[in-house]
Amino acid sequence: MLELNIVTHKKYEGINITSEVVKFIAESNVKNGICYLLVPHTTAGITINEGADPKVLEDIVGAVDSIIPTRYEFKHWGGNSPSHLKSSLFGTTLTILVRDRKPVLGEWQAIIFLEFDGPRKRKAIIELLPVILKH
Amino acid sequence: MLELNIVTHKKYEGINITSEVVKFIAESNVKNGICYLLVPHTTAGITINEGADPKVLEDIVGAVDSIIPTRYEFKHWGGNSPSHLKSSLFGTTLTILVRDRKPVLGEWQAIIFLEFDGPRKRKAIIELLPVILKH
């Protein structure tokens, strides 16, 4: 199990962590199976989206923020309920197939850590689960 | 496989089911693997978020409801299309890592059943999948 340290620099930010995941899988003994990712936070998330143009990630975290109502009367004392909501809308877990020591993703897909309450020191937990194939 | 019965009391509600999941895992023979959860409904969901302050859950289901357009001309006869949309935005499945008979979650994370069309009698299906580890 890898605990990946992630330092975020903005309040809202999408950070491409694909290369770290690819490296972790390549250096493991797991040829085929599942790569499981957990963001152990309640105001951050994880998703798959385009990694080529970083502006896509800026658009995603920016546009979703423009949707979340600021006039809604949030009850949670922390003042960060919109960040909690975003975390649950995008999700904090990801399951990715591993074939021949590589993650199975589309040509344009990348694994993105989503910060909704930064800047902060964050973590992503990455685990590889070998699965016996008998097709 | 466990079919957990959940009784909801409001139209929109987040219910912390972490202790039930922890108990199911602790009493099983699966030390390491995956805990899979399915909410077998199309107007409810499941997510991971903060369990400490119940107001976070009220904020999540309340704020998302204030986002869903009421002026959009929904076509589905049931009148509950906004509930279907919320179900798909949050998701109805969850995969959680199990290590030493415990779910792997962040310090503040809890497993939350999301009701979007209550009050009702609901279910959550919980299954444990042992995975052979050979790291």
Next chain:
Amino acid sequence: MLELNIVTHKKYEGINITSEVVKFIAESNVKNGICYLLVPHTTAGITINEGADPKVLEDIVGAVDSIIPTRYEFKHWGGNSPSHLKSSLFGTTLTILVRDRKPVLGEWQAIIFLEFDGPRKRKAIIELLPVILKH
């Protein structure tokens, strides 16, 4: 591993692919385990929702489009940032339990491919992972 070809006919569309998934599982050698689905695109998604009334799917893709801000100043050159955002809100992966060569789903649940930037030729990758059960 199955690469399912999907042809979409509208800009926004929900397509029920449950029967294809059921067929793939039924014809496999995997009796119990996990069925994993990946939509290898960054402007499409996959979800579980009602399959009985197709109007539910029209409502989902239509209503979410009415939420996404059109006045937000998107920076990505492609002009399809709202489609990227939708892809991440709904997600591009799905994990479904398999028992006795059938997917475990609720009575009203179906597996839905979500098009957010069509019409196009799309794909869904479907894989079966047998899991040794030792309860």
